Amino acid sequence: MAVCTVHTTQSLNPTCSISKPSSFFGHSPRQLVVLASPGGNSSTIPKRKGGVLKVTCSSGDTIVIGLAADSGCGKSTFMRRLTSVFGGAAEPPKGGNPDSNTLISDTTTVICLDDYHSLDRTGRKEKGVTALDPRANDFDLMYEQVKAIKEGKAVDKPIYNHVTGLLDPPELIKPPKILVIEGLHPMFDPRVRELLDFSIYLDISNEVKFAWKIQRDMAERGHSLESIKASIEARKPDFDAYIDPQKQYADAVIEVLPTQLIPDDNEGKVLRVRLIMKEGVQYFKPVYLFDEGSTISWVPCGRKLTCSYPGIKFAYSPDSYFGHEVSVLEMDGQFDRLDELIYVESHLSNISTKFYGEITQQMLKHSDFPGSNNGTGLFQTIVGLKIRDLFEQITEAKAGASLQAAKA
Numbered sequence: 001m002a003v004c005t006v007h008t009t010q011s012l013n014p015t016c017s018i019s020k021p022s023s024f025f026g027h028s029p030r031q032l033v034v035l036a037s038p039g040g041n042s043s044t045i046p047k048r049k050g051g052v053l054k055v056t057c058s059s060g061d062t063i064v065i066g067l068a069a070d071s072g073c074g075k076s077t078f079m080r081r082l083t084s085v086f087g088g089a090a091e092p093p094k095g096g097n098p099d100s101n102t103l104i105s106d107t108t109t110v111i112c113l114d115d116y117h118s119l120d121r122t123g124r125k126e127k128g129v130t131a132l133d134p135r136a137n138d139f140d141l142m143y144e145q146v147k148a149i150k151e152g153k154a155v156d157k158p159i160y161n162h163v164t165g166l167l168d169p170p171e172l173i174k175p176p177k178i179l180v181i182e183g184l185h186p187m188f189d190p191r192v193r194e195l196l197d198f199s200i201y202l203d204i205s206n207e208v209k210f211a212w213k214i215q216r217d218m219a220e221r222g223h224s225l226e227s228i229k230a231s232i233e234a235r236k237p238d239f240d241a242y243i244d245p246q247k248q249y250a251d252a253v254i255e256v257l258p259t260q261l262i263p264d265d266n267e268g269k270v271l272r273v274r275l276i277m278k279e280g281v282q283y284f285k286p287v288y289l290f291d292e293g294s295t296i297s298w299v300p301c302g303r304k305l306t307c308s309y310p311g312i313k314f315a316y317s318p319d320s321y322f323g324h325e326v327s328v329l330e331m332d333g334q335f336d337r338l339d340e341l342i343y344v345e346s347h348l349s350n351i352s353t354k355f356y357g358e359i360t361q362q363m364l365k366h367s368d369f370p371g372s373n374n375g376t377g378l379f380q381t382i383v384g385l386k387i388r389d390l391f392e393q394i395t396e397a398k399a400g401a402s403l404q405a406a407k408a
C-alpha cells in the first residue's frame with residue numbers, strides 16, 4: 001500500500017512516505033492509504049471533524065507477486081500461463097532493448113531479477129562467484145525499485161543481457177496493476193520479501209531438473225551432457241545456500257518429483273507434483289479435493305478418465321511445512337486426454353474459477369506448453385487463478401475502504 005500526499009485545510013504541509021498506517025486519519029505526519037487505481041488520481045475526502053483532505057495519489061495499487069526458482073525450472077512457462085489467465089499476450093517493452101527480460105501485458109508486468117546482477121559475466125568469472133551468490137546481485141537497488149513501483153512510481157531498471165553477458169542501459173518500468181518479480185532471489189532479502197503480496201516457489205527436484213536441462217540445453221542449445229552435468233554441479237552449493245531456503249517463505253510451493261507409480265523410474269517423464277499451500281494467508285484460500293481438511297487418496301481412472309500406464313493418482317491432506325500449517329494437493333501421473341480434465345476439476349473446490357471448466361479451458365488452450373499433461377501445468381494454472389482472485393479481492397477491499405472513508 002502506498003501513502004498519498006495529504007493537504008488539509010488546517011495544514012498545508014504535504015507529506016509523502018510509505019508506511020502501514022494503523023488508523024486512517026493518523027497522527028502527524030499525516031499518512032493515508034492509497035485507495036486509487038493504477039494510473040494515479042486525486043480526490044477530496046471530507047475530514048471527520050471539519051476541513052477537507054486533498055489527497056493526491058500517483059498510483060499505489062500495484063500488487064507484487066514473487067516467483068522464485070532456479071534457472072530452467074519453468075518460470076517462463078508459468079508466467080505465460082499466469083498472463084493468459086488475465087487475458088492478452090505479454091510482450092517485451094515496445095521499441096526497447098531487443099534483449100530485454102521484461103514482459104508486459106495489459107494487467108501484468110513481469111520483471112526478471114537477473115536484471116539486478118551487479119556483476120556481469122566477466123565480473124563473476126573474475127571474482128569467482130556464481131549469479132546465485134548474493135555478492136553478484138544488488139539487493140539495495142532491487143528493494144528500492146520494487147518499493148517505488150509498489151508506491152506507483154516508474155523506475156529506470158537495469159537490464160542484464162543474457163546474450164552478451166553484459167549490463168545494458170536501463171529501461172523504464174511503469175507501475176502495472178500486478179508486478180511479478182521472477183528469478184533466483186525474490187524472497188532472499190527480507191525488505192523485498194516484505195513487499196510481496198503473494199509468493200511462489202517452484203521446487204524442482206534434482207532428478208527432474210537434470211532431465212529438463214538435458215532436454216533443453218542438449219536438444220535446443222547444443223550443449224554436451226558433460227557440460228550440463230558440470231554446470232549443475234557448479235551451481236549446487238550456492239543453490240543450496242541461497243535459493244532453496246527461500247521456499248520456507250513461499251505462500252505456495254509447486255514441488256516436482258519423480259513418479260512413485262513406476263518403481264525406480266529414472267526417465268523423469270512421468271511426474272509427481274505437489275501443490276503446498278500455506279494456511280492463513282490473507283486473500284488466499286487453499287484448494288481442496290472433496291472435503292476440506294480431510295486426508296484423501298483418489299485414483300480417478302475408470303469410466304470418466306482415460307488412463308494408460310502408469311495411471312493417475314491424486315492425494316490431498318493437511319500437513320506442516322517449515323513449521324507452517326499447509327494443505328497439500330498432489331497429482332502423480334499424466335493425462336491421456338486433456339478434455340477429460342473437467343472430471344478432475346469438478347471435484348476440486350476453492351479453485352477461484354469464473355465459470356465451470358475454466359481450468360480445463362486454460363489447459364486446453366496451452367496444451368503445447370511443457371507440463372500440460374501433468375500436475376505442473378495443472379497446478380501452475382490453479383495458482384494463476386488464485387493470483388487473479390487475490391488481485392480482485394485486494395482491489396475490492398480497497399474500493400470498499402475508499403467508499404467507507406468517503407462516507408466517514
Ligand SMILES: Nc1ncnc2c1ncn2[C@@H]1O[C@H](COP(=O)(O)OP(=O)(O)OP(=O)(O)O)[C@@H](O)[C@H]1O
Pocket residue numbers: 069070071072073074075076077078212213215216370371372376377
Ligand atoms: N512442466 C514442465 N514439464 C516438462 N518440462 C518442462 C516443464 N517446465 C519447463 N520444462 C523444461 O524446462 C525448460 C525451461 O523452462 P522455462 O523456460 O519455462 O524455465 P525458466 O525457469 O524460465 O528458465 P530460464 O530461467 O533458464 O530462462 C523448457 O524448455 C522445458 O524443456
Ligand SMILES: O=C(CO)[C@H](O)[C@H](O)COP(=O)(O)O
Pocket residue numbers: 070071114121131132161162163165184
Ligand atoms: O541463473 C541464472 C538465472 O537465469 C543465470 O545463469 C544468470 O542470470 C547468469 O546468466 P548467464 O548465464 O546468461 O550469464
